[in-house]
Structure formats: C-alpha cells, structure tokens
Amino acid sequence: MQLKLENLEYQEQAIQSVVKIFEGIARNTFDNSTFEGIRSNFSNLSLEELQENIKEVAQENGLLPENIHLSDKRELSVEMETGTGKTLVYIKTIYELFKHYNFTKFIILVPSVAIREGVLASFKNFNNQLEDIYGFIPNVFEYDSKRLSKVSNFIEEQHPQVMIMTLASFNSEDKILNQAQREDLFNNIPFIEAIGKTQPIIIMDEPQEGMDTENSVRQISKLNPLFKIRYSATHKIVKNLIYRLTPYESYKNGLVKKIEVLTVTEKNDEASLKIELADIQNKTVPQAKLKAWFQNNSTGKIDFKLSTWLKEGDNLGDKTNNPSYNNYKIDRIFKSLKTGKWSVVFSNGTEIFEKQVAGNLENIWALQIEWLIHRHFLKSQKLKEKGIKCLSLIFIDRVANYVGENPKIKNLFVEKYKQVYPEYHDGANPTDEHIQQTQGYYFAQKTNGEFADNEGGVKQQKEIYDAILRDKEDILQFGDKVANKIEFIFSHSALGVGWDNPNVFNIATLNTTYSETKKRQEIGRGLRICVNTDGERIYDESGTEDSDRINQLTVIPNETYETFVTQYQEEIKSIYGDANAGAGMTHTHKGEEQDKVFFKKNPSDDIQKAFKKFWKAMAKKTDYSIAFDxxxxxxxxxxxxxxxxxxxxxxxxxxxxxxxxxxxxxxxxxxxxxxxxxxxxxxxxxxxxxxxxxxxxxxxxxxxxxxxxxxxxxxxxxxxxxxxxxxxxxxxxxxxxxxxxIEYKMNGEEFPFNFKDFEKNIAAKQYVETPKKGVFDKMLVDSDVERRFSESADGDSEVVCFIKLPSWYKIQTPIGPYEPDFGLVMKRKELKNGTENEFYFVIETKGTNDINDKKAITEGEIYKIKCALKHFESIGVEVQYKAPVNEYSYFKTAVEKTIGV
Structure with missing residues (x-):
C-alpha cells in the first residue's frame, strides 16, 4: 500500500508562499555555488529585498501586519493546523526550491525520534510519485555519527541533499560534529563547520520543542543556514509569518476530522477533599501550586482549581476559602533525595506527591477504556465496509502502569476488552493471543538506547517500534493474513507531538491533568483525514449526519466537556489572540478581526440637550444602610x-x-x-x-x-x-x-458629565450603528439582546435619545457595584391637551423579562436589580428603572402601563 499524493489548494498555497520569498535570486549554478570542493546554497538578495518579498506574500495570504512579526532574521514561519499535511508541504517545498532556484542543501531538524521516523516514512512513501512530477529523487538520509561519509557526500554533492537530524545529535560541544580533534575531519575542519559552508536551508519541524533555547540557537547558528523555515501548528516564537492555516479554517473546510468529546469525570465528588500538587518552584524558598476545592465568597459555588504559589505555613482552608481544608496547614515542601520527587506534607500528616492525582483514578480509567473500546468496535464495523482500518490511541500517565510489575492500565484494558468484545462479535470471546496482538505501544528510549520499559526485550520492542513508526502504511491494512494486527496504540508522551496516523479515530487521555500533552496536541494525533487500504483519502460530503460521518474523531478525556473546551480555547487564544480560531471548539461561527472603530457624538442639538437634562436627573449618587431580623x-x-x-x-x-x-x-x-x-x-x-x-x-x-x-x-x-x-x-x-x-439615600454627590468622541479596537459584532437616536453614532453591545434593543430603539420615533451607559456609572450594593445597561429618553403627547412630555428610563437587558427566571439570571444579578430599584426610588420619580428586559416590545408595553399617556 502507498498513500496517494493529492494536489490540495491550501498545501500548494503554503508551498508557493515560501518559493516566492526568493523571487529575484540568481539561480544557483556550479560556478556561483561551489568553493573549495563544497557545493553550497547561494543568495544575492539583500535583507531589504527579502523583507519586501515577505511582506508582499504575507499580505497576499491575508495576514495582518501585526501578526507577521517582521524580523531582520533570515527566518520564515509557516503555521498549519495539525493533520493538514505539514510534512508533505515542506517536502514538496524542497523539490520546488530546487526546481526554481537550484538550491541543493537542506537539513530537516526534528525534536524527536518519533518525528524523524515520520519524516523518513513520508519521503519513502511519496518518492516515486514526486519523481513522476519533478523528474528527480533527492538523496535523503538520517544523520548517523557512525556514517560520516554520508555527511561528506552532503557537503560535496551537486545533487539535492536532504539530511534529517535530531537536535540532540549536535546540541553540545562533545558531539562528533563539533569535535575539532579527529582523524576523519573534513578538510581539517570540524564537520559542523564544513556543513556551515554549504549554507543549508534548515527546515525546523516543531521548533517550539526545544529549538529556541539559548543553547539550541547557538548550536544551530554553527550550521550557518541560508534560511531557517519554521513549520508548526503551535509556534511559541513567530518570525516572518508568511502563511497561516488556523484550526477553524481547517475544520470549516473539511480538511480535518470532526470532533466528538466523550468525557469521563467524577460528579458530586466534593467529599473526596482532593488535593493535587501541580507545580513547584524552588528559588529562595520552595513554593507549590495546589489544585483543591475553592469556594466563591459571594456565590458559595465550589470549583476544583489551581491555587497561587503557596509556602510553608500557609493554611489551605484560608487560601481556598473552604473550611473543609482548615486542618491542612503546609508543614513542609521538599524534594526526596531518594526518589528525586517533590512532595508537600500537611499538619494533619497528609502527604501529596508531584503530579500524582488524588481521587478514584482507576475507576475513571476503567470507564475511559470501556468507552474507547465501544467506540472502536462501533467504528470498526462501519469503516471496514469502506476498506478503512480503525486505530485508537491511548495516552497513559506512567510507563509502569502499562509494562511494569503491576501494569494497572494494561490489566484494565484486557479486562474491558474481554467484557466488550462479545457484544460486537456475535457473543464470541477473544483469545489472549488476539488481545496481545491488537495492542501496540511506543515509549521513549533511554539514554542507553533501550526502550523505557522492560517487557519483551529490545528485539520485540524494535518490532513494535517499527510497526508504529516506520511501517506506517502496513498498520493501515487489516485482515487475517496481515502481519500487523495492531489496533490500539499506547504511548506516554513520545507520540504527543509530530506523530500522527490518518486512521486514528479514537483518543483516550488517561494521563493526568498535568500532562505535558496539550489539548491541541492530543486532538492533533487523530485529526488527519482517513485513508482506505489503497492509500486513498476518504472525505465526507458536506452536510453528512453524525451517524453517517466517516471522519469523526472521538476524544475521551478525564475531565468535563466545559473544562476541556475552555482549556482548548485558552490555548488557541494564547496563539491567535482569539478563542474563535479553534477547530470546532469555538463559541461563534465567525472569527472576526479587531479594527479601530470611532464613536462620534450625534451632531443633533436636540439629542445633546435632552441627554444632558437626562444625565442631570440620573447622575445622583446614593449610599445605603442595612439591618437584619x-x-x-x-x-x-x-x-x-x-x-x-x-x-x-x-x-x-x-x-x-x-x-x-x-x-x-x-x-x-x-x-x-x-x-x-x-x-x-x-x-x-x-x-x-x-x-x-x-x-x-x-x-x-x-x-x-x-x-x-x-x-x-x-x-x-x-x-x-x-x-x-x-x-x-x-x-x-x-x-x-x-x-x-436596605435603605438608599442621596449623598449629595453626582457622576460627572464626561462624554466625548472616542475610539476602540473592537470587532464588528461588539458594536451597532445608531445614527438616528444614539447619543453616539455607534453603540457598544455585549450580547445579541443588547444589539436588538439598540437597533429597535434607534428606529423608534418616540425615542429622543439613548446611550449604552459607561462602565464608570456604578450603583453601589452590598454584594458589589452594579452597572445598568441603557439610558433612554422618550417623548410622548398627553391625550387630553396634546402637550409633549419627556420620560427618563434606565434599562437592564437580560435574556428574559422575568426577574424570577433563575435559568437566565443569577442570584447575584437578581439582588443587584432589586437594589437598583431602591436606588432609583430614592433619587425621585424622574428616572424610571426597567429590569429585566429581553425584547424592546416588552419595554414599550411596560412603558404603556407606567406612564399612561
């Protein structure tokens, strides 16, 4: 089987974006690129010319200037959501750069063995198909310190060379590439210096994984790159961003799988009094961050969340506002000399250890595994008809829990597999051999080269390693005659970044909430569109129902859906500045850019005069007094x-x-x-x-x-x-x-009249045009309810003027300050004599018209509204307070009842 090469428009756009950066460069030849027997990459473009190309390409791709992070460094950033073919994009970019400019020296820098194997497998799979397109195959090899002849060929050859290296292979002075005293030096200089003379183009795959440390930057600089090109979905450092494919765009356009989040969490577990040691810092004195049950002082609600930094002597009851922890005073924060692990000891004798989760984890794991197996078999039956093999990935908390003396997770898997299997296989029971064959695992290697577990010896581990990482296509075949029968893959963290497989349809995260695997990385292992046994990608048609969808990824975390989504959105927001850029986890359909918006006062003298008179009436401040029975x-x-x-x-x-x-x-x-x-x-x-x-x-x-x-x-x-x-x-x-x-009384003070033109950086959905009756030509809005109210008020012939009240207009209450939404002036005629009167209103908009609707209004909001009623009663009958208001029509009906004209 061979994965089929596709000509996808978004991938081509990313490829050509890099190619265009070098427009205007002299084509490399033997004469201008060879010196002292070393063939190098050559560029005659000035920094200014390169920067102009960068700005032009970024603008073509719709990037805002502030997102480009223009830099005088010879670096580019390409950002593509996981699962959209980033590796293939930079492989084809190498071909294109040779085709257009005759660049011949490329280094692909990877952070891990898992990613290196994935890159090698991609070259192997697509070599023949790319040769049909470009007419050549580059010399691709992984750097091996025992095979320096390949490095010599890399330095000297005229033919395109691609060397794949891990950062660890040269990031310290004692590495062979850096050694200056050897018998096999290249032209009597260290190999790294000789490589530097080739001015390679360095492809940085997942650079956020350690490539931007001070030492790494220094070591990479020895390679003297003509250019560094960063490829990642989760950049931490961005320089000269020229192309971005966000999670939202990938999800919306069907470039990745859709997502089901199937959560497994403890409910009503406050009685467990869980405490978890989340983080340690050891500066002048050791401090710890703990997760525990915090109580909100105003609402009484309790949440399991992270503390601030705590030190010895701190009482957890005080810090969490939760008296249940009053006996938990921190006696000691220390690191064990024997185990090397941190722990916190409390005054009552309780001791908690670093990244060890409290609570009934094994029960949660059991349920996660059970649901994973259910989803796996359900999907397997449906997918098999279409020639698609289903794979599932399980991230575990510790290697020992799968391959140690007491492998809890493996035992739970076997138990649940035996329990669920007959339900989907006509009552038949699986053999022990079958259960063993269906499992594969990959754990990181130790420094001595052995895998970080102790089951089966290095030989068996190498077979499993090859099956998961090197024989990526074989694992996608199924049937009795297929040697690779792995369907469930277990990993700790080594497969957390860079590795993926198009047919991963289910992911369970049995690791703790402190896992180094982030939400986007967890999801990303299974986002790629699936392939059948012929290597063809299988897409869903637009509008496919959930029950019929093929490309559906099920993620089974051990946390609530709300927590999962919130953490995912925070991660997206930290990268894109907007939580709405996320794939399928956003709260809005449309991610909008923020623009400078000018708010100008309405030029109408009638509006301004009416508003000043209105403000004089409502600007009176009050104090309150309370008593209890x-x-x-x-x-x-x-x-x-x-x-x-x-x-x-x-x-x-x-x-x-x-x-x-x-x-x-x-x-x-x-x-x-x-x-x-x-x-x-x-x-x-x-x-x-x-x-x-x-x-x-x-x-x-x-x-x-x-x-x-x-x-x-x-x-x-x-x-x-x-x-x-x-x-x-x-x-x-x-x-x-x-x-x-409670009693409110005026205190003789007033809110100042401070209204002038202003501007804000906001998105279009955060304001509404109010040119007719608005005190300003635009109105700030926080919700669709406020938007509809503003639009209706601006079109009402009886409204003289209205305004979204400023945030500094606050009414004091015993549970905190209250900010009403709108101020509005209405003019109506007396039926008897035809004279016109102005009526003043302050309005609080909510998603209901009923103050007792506790689904739409919180207790705190109800109390504040009731306090506001007493405040406005105390300043006189000139200003009438209406709350809560959902529809403008309801407000008008309420006006009819109260002013009676």
Missing amino acids: EENLIESAVERINKITIPDYVIEAASHFVNQFSESGREETFGGTAIVKQKATFTALDLVEEISENTGLSYTTLFQITKKIDNHKEWVKNPPRYIHEVSQIIKDVELDEMLRK
Missing part, C-alpha cells in the same frame, strides 16, 4: 435547608458532537450520558464551625438553626457538599433580609 432569618433558613437533597457521588461519561457553526454560537449535538455510582469518602466535620466560617453567623445563631434541621441523612451522603449548600442558603436568606431592610 435574626428571628426571621433563622426560620427562613431552616425551612429551605430541610428541603435540601444531595446527589450521589458518581462517575459520568458524556458525549458531545461538535457540528457546523452558526452566528449564534457553537452548534453541538448531545450524545447522551452513562453514570456509574461511587462510594463517597469523607472526614467527619464540625458542621457548625464550618458553616460559621462560610457565612459569618455566630455560633449561637447557628445552634438555633441546626437544632431545627431534620434532614441529616443528606449530610451523611456528602458532608462538604451539604455544608456548601447550607452555607449558600444562609447567604441567600441574609441577602433577602438585607433587601427587606
């Missing part, structure tokens, strides 16, 4: 607390298919859930003390509350969860009491 608080709290029901602690698997995009946001299909009940583990807690810590109520008041509570069985299910819910109820009751007694 303790008896009423106790009775209300007990009534609500006795209604609490606590859910069981479970592990949940949930599926989401990411579909096409729309203007209103990411469209996804919910694929369903499955739940496995767990036993909660907890420590006995002092109920009164913890609730007091959370709410600020005295012990005396809480004793009166707890005496009247009669649902203790709910507390036993999950004490921390119960305490958090009780605390939130008490806070809500406190706020209700506060609202009943």
Whole structure:
C-alpha cells in the first residue's frame, strides 16, 4: 500500500508562499555555488529585498501586519493546523526550491525520534510519485555519527541533499560534529563547520520543542543556514509569518476530522477533599501550586482549581476559602533525595506527591477504556465496509502502569476488552493471543538506547517500534493474513507531538491533568483525514449526519466537556489572540478581526440637550444602610435547608458532537450520558464551625438553626457538599433580609458629565450603528439582546435619545457595584391637551423579562436589580428603572402601563 499524493489548494498555497520569498535570486549554478570542493546554497538578495518579498506574500495570504512579526532574521514561519499535511508541504517545498532556484542543501531538524521516523516514512512513501512530477529523487538520509561519509557526500554533492537530524545529535560541544580533534575531519575542519559552508536551508519541524533555547540557537547558528523555515501548528516564537492555516479554517473546510468529546469525570465528588500538587518552584524558598476545592465568597459555588504559589505555613482552608481544608496547614515542601520527587506534607500528616492525582483514578480509567473500546468496535464495523482500518490511541500517565510489575492500565484494558468484545462479535470471546496482538505501544528510549520499559526485550520492542513508526502504511491494512494486527496504540508522551496516523479515530487521555500533552496536541494525533487500504483519502460530503460521518474523531478525556473546551480555547487564544480560531471548539461561527472603530457624538442639538437634562436627573449618587431580623432569618433558613437533597457521588461519561457553526454560537449535538455510582469518602466535620466560617453567623445563631434541621441523612451522603449548600442558603436568606431592610439615600454627590468622541479596537459584532437616536453614532453591545434593543430603539420615533451607559456609572450594593445597561429618553403627547412630555428610563437587558427566571439570571444579578430599584426610588420619580428586559416590545408595553399617556 502507498498513500496517494493529492494536489490540495491550501498545501500548494503554503508551498508557493515560501518559493516566492526568493523571487529575484540568481539561480544557483556550479560556478556561483561551489568553493573549495563544497557545493553550497547561494543568495544575492539583500535583507531589504527579502523583507519586501515577505511582506508582499504575507499580505497576499491575508495576514495582518501585526501578526507577521517582521524580523531582520533570515527566518520564515509557516503555521498549519495539525493533520493538514505539514510534512508533505515542506517536502514538496524542497523539490520546488530546487526546481526554481537550484538550491541543493537542506537539513530537516526534528525534536524527536518519533518525528524523524515520520519524516523518513513520508519521503519513502511519496518518492516515486514526486519523481513522476519533478523528474528527480533527492538523496535523503538520517544523520548517523557512525556514517560520516554520508555527511561528506552532503557537503560535496551537486545533487539535492536532504539530511534529517535530531537536535540532540549536535546540541553540545562533545558531539562528533563539533569535535575539532579527529582523524576523519573534513578538510581539517570540524564537520559542523564544513556543513556551515554549504549554507543549508534548515527546515525546523516543531521548533517550539526545544529549538529556541539559548543553547539550541547557538548550536544551530554553527550550521550557518541560508534560511531557517519554521513549520508548526503551535509556534511559541513567530518570525516572518508568511502563511497561516488556523484550526477553524481547517475544520470549516473539511480538511480535518470532526470532533466528538466523550468525557469521563467524577460528579458530586466534593467529599473526596482532593488535593493535587501541580507545580513547584524552588528559588529562595520552595513554593507549590495546589489544585483543591475553592469556594466563591459571594456565590458559595465550589470549583476544583489551581491555587497561587503557596509556602510553608500557609493554611489551605484560608487560601481556598473552604473550611473543609482548615486542618491542612503546609508543614513542609521538599524534594526526596531518594526518589528525586517533590512532595508537600500537611499538619494533619497528609502527604501529596508531584503530579500524582488524588481521587478514584482507576475507576475513571476503567470507564475511559470501556468507552474507547465501544467506540472502536462501533467504528470498526462501519469503516471496514469502506476498506478503512480503525486505530485508537491511548495516552497513559506512567510507563509502569502499562509494562511494569503491576501494569494497572494494561490489566484494565484486557479486562474491558474481554467484557466488550462479545457484544460486537456475535457473543464470541477473544483469545489472549488476539488481545496481545491488537495492542501496540511506543515509549521513549533511554539514554542507553533501550526502550523505557522492560517487557519483551529490545528485539520485540524494535518490532513494535517499527510497526508504529516506520511501517506506517502496513498498520493501515487489516485482515487475517496481515502481519500487523495492531489496533490500539499506547504511548506516554513520545507520540504527543509530530506523530500522527490518518486512521486514528479514537483518543483516550488517561494521563493526568498535568500532562505535558496539550489539548491541541492530543486532538492533533487523530485529526488527519482517513485513508482506505489503497492509500486513498476518504472525505465526507458536506452536510453528512453524525451517524453517517466517516471522519469523526472521538476524544475521551478525564475531565468535563466545559473544562476541556475552555482549556482548548485558552490555548488557541494564547496563539491567535482569539478563542474563535479553534477547530470546532469555538463559541461563534465567525472569527472576526479587531479594527479601530470611532464613536462620534450625534451632531443633533436636540439629542445633546435632552441627554444632558437626562444625565442631570440620573447622575445622583446614593449610599445605603442595612439591618437584619435574626428571628426571621433563622426560620427562613431552616425551612429551605430541610428541603435540601444531595446527589450521589458518581462517575459520568458524556458525549458531545461538535457540528457546523452558526452566528449564534457553537452548534453541538448531545450524545447522551452513562453514570456509574461511587462510594463517597469523607472526614467527619464540625458542621457548625464550618458553616460559621462560610457565612459569618455566630455560633449561637447557628445552634438555633441546626437544632431545627431534620434532614441529616443528606449530610451523611456528602458532608462538604451539604455544608456548601447550607452555607449558600444562609447567604441567600441574609441577602433577602438585607433587601427587606436596605435603605438608599442621596449623598449629595453626582457622576460627572464626561462624554466625548472616542475610539476602540473592537470587532464588528461588539458594536451597532445608531445614527438616528444614539447619543453616539455607534453603540457598544455585549450580547445579541443588547444589539436588538439598540437597533429597535434607534428606529423608534418616540425615542429622543439613548446611550449604552459607561462602565464608570456604578450603583453601589452590598454584594458589589452594579452597572445598568441603557439610558433612554422618550417623548410622548398627553391625550387630553396634546402637550409633549419627556420620560427618563434606565434599562437592564437580560435574556428574559422575568426577574424570577433563575435559568437566565443569577442570584447575584437578581439582588443587584432589586437594589437598583431602591436606588432609583430614592433619587425621585424622574428616572424610571426597567429590569429585566429581553425584547424592546416588552419595554414599550411596560412603558404603556407606567406612564399612561
């Protein structure tokens, strides 16, 4: 089998973008490129000419000037989403550069053995097809310090040479290439110096993987490159970016697989009191970052998240605002001399270790593996009919958990495979030999050359290594007569970057949340469009339903869908400056560029006069005072607390298919859930003390509350969860009491009148044109609700003027400042005498017209709206406050009822 070469437009664009950078260069010949027996690459273009070419090509490819990162370094950056054929692009670029300019010396620099093998396999697969197109085959070889004759040929030959090297092969002074005292030197100079005389074009594959360290930059400079060309989906350093294919563009245009996220996570597991050691820094004193259950002070909601840097003596209860951790004071942060691992010891004797996850991991792994096998067999049956072999990839946390003395993950795989297999094979049971043959694994090599595990010896490992990395095409064949029967591939981190296979349809990440494998890298291993046994890529037609789609990648992480998507979007945002550039994980259909937008005051004197008068009325500031009725608080709290029901602690698997995009946001299909009940583990807690810590109520008041509570069985299910819910109820009751007694009074101060033309860097969706009735010709909007309201107000003949209120117009409340949305002036005639009156309104827009709709409005927003009502009542009847408002028509109806004219 041979993968078929395709002529894809986006790949050709990336290739020609590099070729155009060298336009105007003198074609290399024997005369201008050979000196002292060394054939080199030659360029007569000045830096200024090269930069002009770079700017022109980048502009042709639609890149904004600030994204190009123009540099005087002889470097180019090409950014292509994983799975879109980056390796083939730079291979064909080498052919094109020889064809156009007769450049002959190329070095492909790779960060790992896995990527090196992938590059060699690609050359091998496409050699004959490329020869048919270009009429030659370059001399391609991997650098080997024991075969320096190949390096000599590289230096001297006129024929195109491609040397593939890992960074480790020359990145220290003691490496053979750097040695100056040897009998086999090239013309009495170190080989690296001789290579430098060829002025090679260096292709940097995944340069973010260690090629930009100070030492690496220094060592690469010894190669004296004519140009360095960076290829990656996840650049950390960008110089002279000339082509970019974002994840969003790849996903939208069907260049990669669609994505299903099938999450497996613990639910209602607050009782586990998990703590994880996420990071260590050891400067003057050692400090640690921990993950734990944090409680939000205002809402009472608890989230499992990362702390700031903590030191010895810090109390985790204080840092997380969670009294459940009050007995967790950090006694010691240290690194074991024996194991070399960091750990944190707490005052209660608990010790946690670096990157060791708390919680019931084996149960989660079991469910992840079970669902992976289900998805694998489901897809295998459907794909086999189309001549496509299904592969699945499993990232594990530690090599020992697959090949050690107690291989937990391998044992779980075998157990679940035996359990699931009969369901898809007419009740038949798999043999032990079959289960063993279906598994392949690749783990990084040790410094002594052995693989980083101890099963089967080096010989067997080499066979597995070749099957996964070198015989990439053979692994895509299936049938009883095929030698390579691997369907499930296990890896730790070595396959995390650079390796992929078009027929990976499922990926499970059994590694911890601190895995070095990032979201884009995890997804990227299976994004490539699949191929059949003839090496032909098989595409889905536009509009294919989820159930019929061939190119569907299922990712099974051990975290919630929201966490997975959020981390993915943050990663995208850090690269592109916009989370909407992501592949299938964005919240909007259209990623918009930010532009400078000018906001000009409406030139109408009538509008400006009306607005100044309106502002004078609403600019009055107030102070508030509050009081409590303790008896009423106790009775209300007990009534609500006795209604609490606590859910069981479970592990949940949930599926989401990411579909096409729309203007209103990411469209996804919910694929369903499955739940496995767990036993909660907890420590006995002092109920009164913890609730007091959370709410600020005295012990005396809480004793009166707890005496009247009669649902203790709910507390036993999950004490921390119960305490958090009780605390939130008490806070809500406190706020209700506060609202009943709160009083606002004017304090004699006013908000300043500070309105002038301004400009902002924003996208088109963040503002709306309001030329008729807007105080400014444009209105800032934060939502579709605000956009619709603005458009309707601007077209209403009864509106005199309106404005999106500035962020500095704040009404103070006990739970924080409140910023209303709109100010609006309306003019209406009296029916009796025909005189016109102006009416002033402040409006809060929400996704509902009902203040009791807690699905659309949070508790905090409701309290702030109720406080605002009292604020506006206190400043007089001139300004009427309407909240919440979803539709402009609802606002007009409310106006009819209140002003009655």
